Amino acid sequence: MRVTDSVTKGAFGQFGFRGLEKWILGVLLVSSIIASRSFGGSNGLLSQKTQDALLKELSGERGLDYVTMISRFERIQASEGWRNAALYVKSQLDKVGYTDAHIEGWPSNGETWYYTWQTPIGWRARSATLWMLEPYQKKLGDYEEIPNSLVKHSGPADVTAELVDVGSGVDSKEYDGKDVRGKIVMGFAYSGDVAREAIKKRRAVGMVTYIPQWDRKDHPDLLQYTAIWPRWSERDSLGFGFNVSKYDAQELLSPLRGGKKVVLKAKVDSDFYESQIEMLTATIRGSAYPDQEIVLCGHLDHPQPSANDNASGSAGLLEMARALRTLIDRGEIDPPKRTIRFLWVSEYYGTVAYLKAHPEFGKRTIAAINCDMIGEDLKKTDSYFCATRTPDSRPSFLNEVIEYFVKLTATLSISELRGSAAPFNYRIVPYAGGSDHYFFNDASIGVPSMMLGHPDPYHHTAQDTPDKVDPTELKRVCFIAAGSAWFMANASDAETERLLLELYRGSLERFVADVTNAEAAMYSTQTPDDLFASYKDALNVVKWSGRREVKSLQSAGVLAASAHTKEHIDESATNLKRFEQTQEIGIKEFYERLCKEQGVPPRKVELTSEEQAATGTIPIRSETFKCPLGDGYLVQKLGRELVDSLPSLTGDAAWEAVNFVDGKRSLMEVYGAVKAEYGEISLQRLKNYFSLLEKAGLISLGSK
Numbered sequence: 001m002r003v004t005d006s007v008t009k010g011a012f013g014q015f016g017f018r019g020l021e022k023w024i025l026g027v028l029l030v031s032s033i034i035a036s037r038s039f040g041g042s043n044g045l046l047s048q049k050t051q052d053a054l055l056k057e058l059s060g061e062r063g064l065d066y067v068t069m070i071s072r073f074e075r076i077q078a079s080e081g082w083r084n085a086a087l088y089v090k091s092q093l094d095k096v097g098y099t100d101a102h103i104e105g106w107p108s109n110g111e112t113w114y115y116t117w118q119t120p121i122g123w124r125a126r127s128a129t130l131w132m133l134e135p136y137q138k139k140l141g142d143y144e145e146i147p148n149s150l151v152k153h154s155g156p157a158d159v160t161a162e163l164v165d166v167g168s169g170v171d172s173k174e175y176d177g178k179d180v181r182g183k184i185v186m187g188f189a190y191s192g193d194v195a196r197e198a199i200k201k202r203r204a205v206g207m208v209t210y211i212p213q214w215d216r217k218d219h220p221d222l223l224q225y226t227a228i229w230p231r232w233s234e235r236d237s238l239g240f241g242f243n244v245s246k247y248d249a250q251e252l253l254s255p256l257r258g259g260k261k262v263v264l265k266a267k268v269d270s271d272f273y274e275s276q277i278e279m280l281t282a283t284i285r286g287s288a289y290p291d292q293e294i295v296l297c298g299h300l301d302h303p304q305p306s307a308n309d310n311a312s313g314s315a316g317l318l319e320m321a322r323a324l325r326t327l328i329d330r331g332e333i334d335p336p337k338r339t340i341r342f343l344w345v346s347e348y349y350g351t352v353a354y355l356k357a358h359p360e361f362g363k364r365t366i367a368a369i370n371c372d373m374i375g376e377d378l379k380k381t382d383s384y385f386c387a388t389r390t391p392d393s394r395p396s397f398l399n400e401v402i403e404y405f406v407k408l409t410a411t412l413s414i415s416e417l418r419g420s421a422a423p424f425n426y427r428i429v430p431y432a433g434g435s436d437h438y439f440f441n442d443a444s445i446g447v448p449s450m451m452l453g454h455p456d457p458y459h460h461t462a463q464d465t466p467d468k469v470d471p472t473e474l475k476r477v478c479f480i481a482a483g484s485a486w487f488m489a490n491a492s493d494a495e496t497e498r499l500l501l502e503l504y505r506g507s508l509e510r511f512v513a514d515v516t517n518a519e520a521a522m523y524s525t526q527t528p529d530d531l532f533a534s535y536k537d538a539l540n541v542v543k544w545s546g547r548r549e550v551k552s553l554q555s556a557g558v559l560a561a562s563a564h565t566k567e568h569i570d571e572s573a574t575n576l577k578r579f580e581q582t583q584e585i586g587i588k589e590f591y592e593r594l595c596k597e598q599g600v601p602p603r604k605v606e607l608t609s610e611e612q613a614a615t616g617t618i619p620i621r622s623e624t625f626k627c628p629l630g631d632g633y634l635v636q637k638l639g640r641e642l643v644d645s646l647p648s649l650t651g652d653a654a655w656e657a658v659n660f661v662d663g664k665r666s667l668m669e670v671y672g673a674v675k676a677e678y679g680e681i682s683l684q685r686l687k688n689y690f691s692l693l694e695k696a697g698l699i700s701l702g703s704k
């Protein structure tokens with residue numbers, strides 16, 4: 001869970017944490033039976049020989065070379081540039097001996113749907129320029145110089161028109177008293193939204209958009225990547241757009257605000273077409289269980305250059321594919337027992353089309369590692385490496401495997417000739433979406449998936465260039481991903497037994513951290529009512545955190561071959577359950593003690609009438625509702641008015657709520673699960689969300 005309450009000394013402060021003593025002792029006892037952590041070599045998840053072979057062959061320098069090549073392509077989803085980049089990657093795979101590398105594609109035209117996602121339109125631009133003519137002449141953008149100057153999906157244009165400042169460009173009040181017909185508007189909201197408000201609705205001819213002043217304040221020169229994403233029927237009604245930097249935006253806004261006229265001349269040579277959304281895939285076939293797969297994936301898109309996002313992930317996959325194939329062919333490592341599949345995806349839209357075309361994916365795939373932005377130069381991008389865990393609805397051994405390799409990497413001295421000497425700086429972070437692991441983790445697909453990446457102020461801008469990719473960091477992340485994939489592809493009984501130690505330790509650590517946070521929240525309450533509420537929360541956390549960790553241990557069963565190892569996994573799970581039960585008792589005792597200190601009687605746990613009602617409702621996910629809910633689907637299906645009239649859960653918490661729907665759990669249980677993971681959420685908002693999903697035919701709400 002993500003509760004980050006700081007421990008403040010509340011009304012009960014003077015009495016201390018005595019209630020915690022018992023379980024802290026318990027943890028120490030359990031921990032002492034676990035062997036001390038030793039990284040790498042014969043005590044680790046890989047043999048010394050395999051570890052050395054991987055470190056010797058994987059090359060961040062080659063990776064950087066691939067990044068530079070891929071970053072030359074203007075490769076947004078469903079574009080010719082995407083296909084050309086994929087053909088380049090495929091040619092490299094062919095060269096090192098992959099015989100099954102191939103591109104698969106499905107219609108993509110701004111019209112066709114894959115589940116709740118409508119495909120992007122095909123679009124290409126040949127040239128585009130934007131000039132200021134008045135008050136003085138200045139070139140503001142040139143597609144052939146910097147492709148991000150042009151908003152993607154801009155229609156053809158050849159116009160000279162006055163510029164009008166419309167603030168964000170999406171609030172109707174900003175248009176009061178302004179006639180934008182035939183003019184070019186200037187706004188800082190997302191281009192696609194400005195186009196619909198200013199151009200489609202109010203008949204402006206085009207737009208100039210820029211990053212709002214408060215966003216990335218230290219970087220006023222960034223030129224962002226934005227797109228219009230038109231439906232096929234909208235393609236002639238959304239005009240054109242150019243992006244300018246904050247510097248240039250200021251230069252345009254000052255004369256406008258001083259009452260001066262600004263005149264721009266825009267020329268765009270572009271067109272729309274019915275395209276395909278595509279995926280490139282290749283495999284190393286498993287020697288023992290070819291139908292079980294470990295997936296290494298990364299999205300090949302974004303516009304030129306998009307070096308870290310995500311030429312780095314695409315290049316990293318290619319380098320891992322090359323190194324593993326080479327080492328196997330030379331006999332330096334064993335071929336994998338399970339199949340390793342490499343997937344270069346078209347972010348979101350290609351992934352959903354692929355999952356629809358391959359309904360077997362969820363059954364055959366044991367785990368997926370999503371490489372998205374893996375090459376950041378930590379100094380140049382002020383960044384650190386992040387391994388993003390699976391959501392609480394999908395606990396998995398994958399978390400422990402990746403964490404093991406991350407920590408191992410921190411002990412190794414990896415450095416490349418042209419790479420940085422910066423020390424490895426990493427964090428293991430709770431689940432967040434934002435890339436293709438979001439699709440794999442969805443309950444309807446059911447594949448545990450982690451993302452490896454870096455936060456980066458340059459992402460989605462023209463400044464995301466190959467000079468910000470560090471071959472040293474790229475090699476580190478390739479080692480983490482390839483090492484993890486190879487381990488999972490080969491794990492059998494002995495490897496699973498070894499992994500079980502990591503799993504047990506991780507489960508205990510996380511469970512204890514969650515219980516500590518919950519007890520700390522109880523401890524710092526100020527009133528009996530708050531204490532009672534946080535006591536209920538703490539019991540809820542113990543329940544769901546406990547469930548998550550037991551499932552996490554049990555997930556390793558898929559790697560085990562013998563009944564003996566499976567039994568061992570069950571025993572560990574039973575042990576953990578027993579420990580969790582003692583914590584529930586500990587929390588009750590802690591509550592009673594805190595009540596006593598305050599001189600109030602302890603209350604029995606009971607549900608509010610709203611919660612009582614929610615226990616009688618059973619949400620059921622519709623058979624045809626697969627993959628996460630498409631962005632904007634509810635608005636398109638039900639209308640803006642209805643959606644806005646029911647303020648509902650949004651973001652990752654909304655998605656997780658659907659993941660916890662299993663046809664048996666009540667609405668109240670789903671609420672408890674999401675609350676344990678995300679902290680305070682509103683039951684009313686959850687009910688509203690499910691009611692919208694029901695109206696859209698995506699779930700039904702039965703009664704007990």
Ligand SMILES: [Zn+2]
Pocket residue numbers: 299309310372373435
């Ligand atoms: Zn990305």
